[in-house]
Amino acid sequence: MQIRMTVLGPHVPRGARGSSVDVLVTAPSGTPLSAVSVGLADAVAAAAGGAGAGIPAGSAVPLFAGERALDPDRTVLGEPPLTDGAVLSLGAPGVPGEHAEAPVRLLIAAGPDAGGVHLLHGGQVRIGRSGEAEVPLDDPDVSRLHCAVTVAEDGRASVADLGSTNGTTVDGVPVGERPVPLRPGALLRIGESVLRLEGADTLEHAQTPDSAPPADGGPEPYAAPARRGFWSRRFGTAPSEAAELPRESRPPADPAEAGRWPDPAEVLLAALGGARHSSRDTGHRDALSVRLGTADTHGAPEPLVVSLREAGSLGLAGPRPRLTGLARSVLAQLATLDATDDLELVLLAADRARPLADRLADWSWLGWLPQLRPARGQDCRLLTAYDREQASARLGELLRRLDGDGGGGPAHTVVVVDGDVGPAELRDAVARLGLRGPAAGIHLLCLAETPSATPSSPLTASYETAVADTPGFAECGAVALLSGDVASFLRVLWRPATADPATGESGTAYGTGRAWLDGPGSDPRATPGGDWFAAAVAEGRETPGRPGVVDAVSAAWAERLARALAPLRAPADGEGAGRAPGELPASVRLLDELGLARATPTALTARWADRTRALAVFGAGPRGPLEADLTAEGTQPVFVEGAAGSGKTELLRSLAASLAASERPDRLQLVLIDGGGSERGEGLRVCTDLPHVSTYLPANDPLRMREFAQSLAGELKRRTELLAASRGVPGQRGGGELEPPPSNTLRLRPQSAQAVQSAPDARDVRDARMAQRLLAAQPRLVVIVDDYDALIAPALGSPARPAAGSVVRALDTIARDGGRLAVDLIAATGRPEQTAGASARTRAELLVRLGAAPDVPPGRGELHRPGKSPVPFQAGRVTGRIPRTATARPTVVPLEWERMGAPPTTRPLRELGNGPTDLALLASALQRAAQSAGADVTPVLA
Ligand SMILES: Nc1ncnc2c1ncn2[C@@H]1O[C@H](COP(=O)(O)OP(=O)(O)OP(=O)(O)O)[C@@H](O)[C@H]1O
Numbered sequence: 001m002q003i004r005m006t007v008l009g010p011h012v013p014r015g016a017r018g019s020s021v022d023v024l025v026t027a028p029s030g031t032p033l034s035a036v037s038v039g040l041a042d043a044v045a046a047a048a049g050g051a052g053a054g055i056p057a058g059s060a061v062p063l064f065a066g067e068r069a070l071d072p073d074r075t076v077l078g079e080p081p082l083t084d085g086a087v088l089s090l091g092a093p094g095v096p097g098e099h100a101e102a103p104v105r106l107l108i109a110a111g112p113d114a115g116g117v118h119l120l121h122g123g124q125v126r127i128g129r130s131g132e133a134e135v136p137l138d139d140p141d142v143s144r145l146h147c148a149v150t151v152a153e154d155g156r157a158s159v160a161d162l163g164s165t166n167g168t169t170v171d172g173v174p175v176g177e178r179p180v181p182l183r184p185g186a187l188l189r190i191g192e193s194v195l196r197l198e199g200a201d202t203l204e205h206a207q208t209p210d211s212a213p214p215a216d217g218g219p220e221p222y223a224a225p226a227r228r229g230f231w232s233r234r235f236g237t238a239p240s241e242a243a244e245l246p247r248e249s250r251p252p253a254d255p256a257e258a259g260r261w262p263d264p265a266e267v268l269l270a271a272l273g274g275a276r277h278s279s280r281d282t283g284h285r286d287a288l289s290v291r292l293g294t295a296d297t298h299g300a301p302e303p304l305v306v307s308l309r310e311a312g313s314l315g316l317a318g319p320r321p322r323l324t325g326l327a328r329s330v331l332a333q334l335a336t337l338d339a340t341d342d343l344e345l346v347l348l349a350a351d352r353a354r355p356l357a358d359r360l361a362d363w364s365w366l367g368w369l370p371q372l373r374p375a376r377g378q379d380c381r382l383l384t385a386y387d388r389e390q391a392s393a394r395l396g397e398l399l400r401r402l403d404g405d406g407g408g409g410p411a412h413t414v415v416v417v418d419g420d421v422g423p424a425e426l427r428d429a430v431a432r433l434g435l436r437g438p439a440a441g442i443h444l445l446c447l448a449e450t451p452s453a454t455p456s457s458p459l460t461a462s463y464e465t466a467v468a469d470t471p472g473f474a475e476c477g478a479v480a481l482l483s484g485d486v487a488s489f490l491r492v493l494w495r496p497a498t499a500d501p502a503t504g505e506s507g508t509a510y511g512t513g514r515a516w517l518d519g520p521g522s523d524p525r526a527t528p529g530g531d532w533f534a535a536a537v538a539e540g541r542e543t544p545g546r547p548g549v550v551d552a553v554s555a556a557w558a559e560r561l562a563r564a565l566a567p568l569r570a571p572a573d574g575e576g577a578g579r580a581p582g583e584l585p586a587s588v589r590l591l592d593e594l595g596l597a598r599a600t601p602t603a604l605t606a607r608w609a610d611r612t613r614a615l616a617v618f619g620a621g622p623r624g625p626l627e628a629d630l631t632a633e634g635t636q637p638v639f640v641e642g643a644a645g646s647g648k649t650e651l652l653r654s655l656a657a658s659l660a661a662s663e664r665p666d667r668l669q670l671v672l673i674d675g676g677g678s679e680r681g682e683g684l685r686v687c688t689d690l691p692h693v694s695t696y697l698p699a700n701d702p703l704r705m706r707e708f709a710q711s712l713a714g715e716l717k718r719r720t721e722l723l724a725a726s727r728g729v730p731g732q733r734g735g736g737e738l739e740p741p742p743s744n745t746l747r748l749r750p751q752s753a754q755a756v757q758s759a760p761d762a763r764d765v766r767d768a769r770m771a772q773r774l775l776a777a778q779p780r781l782v783v784i785v786d787d788y789d790a791l792i793a794p795a796l797g798s799p800a801r802p803a804a805g806s807v808v809r810a811l812d813t814i815a816r817d818g819g820r821l822a823v824d825l826i827a828a829t830g831r832p833e834q835t836a837g838a839s840a841r842t843r844a845e846l847l848v849r850l851g852a853a854p855d856v857p858p859g860r861g862e863l864h865r866p867g868k869s870p871v872p873f874q875a876g877r878v879t880g881r882i883p884r885t886a887t888a889r890p891t892v893v894p895l896e897w898e899r900m901g902a903p904p905t906t907r908p909l910r911e912l913g914n915g916p917t918d919l920a921l922l923a924s925a926l927q928r929a930a931q932s933a934g935a936d937v938t939p940v941l942a
Pocket residue numbers: 586587588642643644645646647648649650651830858859860874875876877
């Protein structure tokens with residue numbers, strides 16, 4: 001399990017360098033905070049430049065979530081408040097959280113510093129540009145101390161101007177220095193900002209019956225309505241048909257539409273509400289639609305909306321930081337309002353013209369969003385690119401989808417292209433995505449740094465600069481250009497829609513857009529570049545006809561929103577909805593699939609006590625570990641087919657290891673056979689340290705092979721006779737009352753271990769109950785055979801040749817009768833044509849095909865069962881060498897956002913070629929567990 005969180009250092013002013021660190025915690029689920037608290041403290045100390053940062057030494061490092069002290073032994077990683085995106089403070093309580101009981105909230109609904117939600121507890125708050133203001137507002141047209149809002153004890157609010165330069169209005173009526181009432185819902189305008197009060201009664205009203213408590217229940221004490229409630233309040237049930245969005249958004253005439261385009265503050269509240277899904281799924285009429293700002297229509301703000309589905313791609317141009325503020329608002333809306341599982345976000349921020357630190361400051365907040373996690377098997381930890389290599393990887397993944405390699409995964413992808421991407425081939429790749437992407441559900445959000453459009457720098461200049469500097473900008477079907485002295489205005493322009501030459505219809509914009517974008521010349525008006533734009537400006541075709549005020553939000557706002565969304569995970573697939581094979585990991589550790597990342601003797605003893613079964617774990621399946629209980633009916637023989645190098649031997653080792661982890665060695669024994677002898681490398685010999693292995697037979701020596709075959713046949717016979725005896729000899733007391741075993745298994749429990757220690761020859765057992773007890777006490781025997789084909793058809797001159805037949809015959813008996821006798825067979829073949837007629841194959845209940853598809857990693861396979869559809873899986877790996885630290889204890893490593901887009905193989909957890917293998921770790925832990933359990937092994941076979 002991996003959790004990303006932020007740890008704030010003690011007594012360091014917020015924002016000071018090194019005062020906080022983002023970390024990635026890797027630990028088995030259920031790990032208490034105490035196991036990582038020292039690691040967290042070390043990470044903070046390292047970020048602050050070593051010791052002396054006021055961090056208490058030793059293990060007793062107090063940690064807080066907000067003001068709340070966390071009990072290190074009772075707070076568990078992965079559970080609230082220790083979920084993805086959490087913020088902890090070290091040594092001292094953190095900043096107190098806002099209190100949900102506040103009677104009134106002040107929302108910054110629109111403007112260049114939109115999104116703020118301020119809880120008013122009563123008394124006066126001053127609003128202004130100054131740091132002195134209780135509600136600071138980064139709006140250049142707002143005075144330093146602009147106006148004051150006072151909440152009386154009865155919850156009623158009033159507002160007064162504080163002698164501002166540009167004045168204050170409430171619902172269009174100017175406000176002087178004498179306080180006037182400010183009712184919930186009334187619009188308070190100062191500078192370019194719109195503020196709105198929500199009273200306690202509005203809040204209660206907003207709570208709908210399906211509101212869920214916040215997902216983290218932790219340090220964010222907002223009383224926001226849950227997201228589901230939020231949407232149902234506005235839309236009722238989600239419209240399922242995609243209706244066309246009006247190209248020019250009009251003020252909603254229908255009051256039911258009033259909340260259709262939530263302002264940034266409402267978006268934040270929706271995110272903090274923490275419900276799992278928004279109802280804006282792919283079929284929703286407003287899916288992928290975003291509000292960019294507001295135009296003033298008779299004093300009422302009218303949303304400026306662009307649908308990415310209609311525009312294909314959207315270009316934003318203007319000076320920073322307003323440009324980034326607008327882009328954040330757009331992305332926050334998509335991440336919050338569109339269904340999490342339907343949307344994927346990708347960031348390309350590899351423009352070397354800007355220092356990496358600036359790019360990280362702009363974008364690291366995105367890293368917390370669940371929509372940036374790779375869900376289509378992309379080779380990275382986040383869908384981000386901060387350098388050319390990562391940009392090339394991201395673009396490659398996206399372009400492959402244009403070529404039909406869709407895979408499973410989210411329906412829509414929005415790619416943020418922040419400035420240039422570098423070499424010509426990458427620029428071309430972005431342009432291709434801009435042209436063909438929308439038809440495949442891939443939309444660009446192109447950001448270009450340009451001067452603000454002013455009388456001295458016309459719109460066309462902004463557009464030309466944007467097209468020249470940011471690839472993909474020329475392909476955008478709609479562009480929003482920031483304008484005005486301080487870039488607090490914006491203009492939205494659309495490319496002219498043209499009829500589809502094929503049908504003559506003007507369908508959705510990207511449909512028609514594609515027609516003319518794909519081939520310049522297919523429409524005479526559609527010349528690439530700025531001609532359409534110049535024409536639009538000349539014709540005054542901006543939409544709407546006058547500038548609006550931009551919605552821009554701060555980095556802190558965006559990070560807060562993203563952290564709130566971080567713990568949202570895709571829900572489990574519905575029954576029968578398997579994951580596409582491409583989504584399986586390229587490699588998995590068996591220990592992770594076993595839930596035994598820390599293979600300690602205690603954990604193993606607990607596992608043995610917990611499951612007295614023979615659990616064979618194949619690896620990672622579409623919905624968690626793929627496993628089979630060999631004591632259940634219809635699970636053996638297990639037969640594995642696969643070409644050389646497909647991972648057969650490793651799979652057999654994993655099966656052996658998982659069986660050993662599921663049952664005590666005195667109750668389950670492993671018999672291992674390398675059918676190709678010992679010349680073929682390590683084979684199954686590496687498993688012989690597992691205390692369960694009673695026999696290892698490399699097929700080299702005919703003498704040993706014959707002895708083995710005899711002893712195996714003898715054991716099978718003994719068990720067959722015991723079984724017959726246990727079913728009772730007619731006429732004998734008690735015999736007739738016996739029930740047959742419930743399945744093909746011997747599940748009977750031994751009543752006394754002593755009774756079976758002196759196990760007499762089965763023929764001497766005359767009493768059925770005694771026979772039953774004896775049978776139940778027989779250890780289960782699992783025979784695992786690699787290179788079975790080499791036994792069936794030994795090479796000419798092979799030393800195994802004279803004796804192979806006797807071994808094969810004994811194995812045939814197991815394939816036929818083993819289930820009843822608690823003897824199981826697992827066999828693998830590299831030459832399926834040689835083994836097609838073998839009983840193990842013809843009777844196989846579980847058939848594994850490894851490497852069935854081309855170009856799959858070793859260990860990728862499918863499990864076939866008669867009459868069922870095959871299940872894809874990635875076999876567990878046990879002979880990988882992983883640094884001991886990774887397996888033995890949880891780790892805390894600083895998060896390097898700029899490296900999250902690189903292939904995960906470069907992370908410190910990769911196999912290093914030193915340290916013990918997982919198999920060796922497991923074997924030694926099993927030995928110790930067996931010792932302390934007193935589980936002596938008396939090999940069943942001679
Ligand atoms: N599940 C796995 N995950 C990662 N790597 C694997 C996995 N299984 C096998 N490999 C790697 O693939 C290579 C081949 O594996 P293995 O020897 O198990 O294949 P095989 O099918 O038994 O081949 P052969 O028939 O030649 O013996 C080895 O280098 C192994 O480390």
